[in-house]
Amino acid sequence: SFVLTQPPSLSVAPGQTARIACGGNDLGSRSVHWYQQKPGQAPVVVVYDDSDRPSGIPDRFSGSKSGNTATLIINRAEAGDEADYHCQVWDNSRAHPVFGGGTQLTVL
């Protein structure tokens, strides 16, 4: 089955840029989506279709993809960005989503 790999954790200083990677075979042919999940809360979409942003999401959040690696980029990181970030693709052959293991972002 399709597997998405994320680093378990990442630390960044306030004001710096956080880059969270998500790797998987054949990722170049799939749309990648990103969710932010703060403690005790449900996930929220911050980037969809590799690089699009839902309304209401700050433009500090962006996405990119190169080859089999997608990246969520958070510019000018703030304490309020501390959360778990999950990448997701849609597995067409099995008609279901596949999630990465999640990356815990710390801003300090």
Place this chain on the structure above:
Amino acid sequence: QIQLVQSRREVKKPGASVKVSCKTSGYKFTSYGVSWVRQAPGQGLEWMGWISTSKGDRNYAQKFQGRVTMATDTSTNTVFMELRSLTFDDTAVYYCARDARTPKISVISDYWGQGTLVTISS
């Protein structure tokens, strides 16, 4: 506004069953399918299955086949998820989420319920 409101937390014994509800509002119920996703303590997101709110079609993750049932009630715009033969490993927060097509013909869960904590304890 679009809302998915789930039932309250549950505590169950091993071997029992649990049924979680997800009441939706703010959009046309039959226009979007609903997925169930769970998250064990300190773990990632695990997709359990999906149900069509218009046709009743279901797609369950292989891991839960035979143990999970999803259903809808179009009169109340509510989706249900029942999980049977519970074990300690089923302790998790269970989420319902509305599934939507993206412009690139993928699928995202764009609105989520608040989550229901199910604890399995003897």
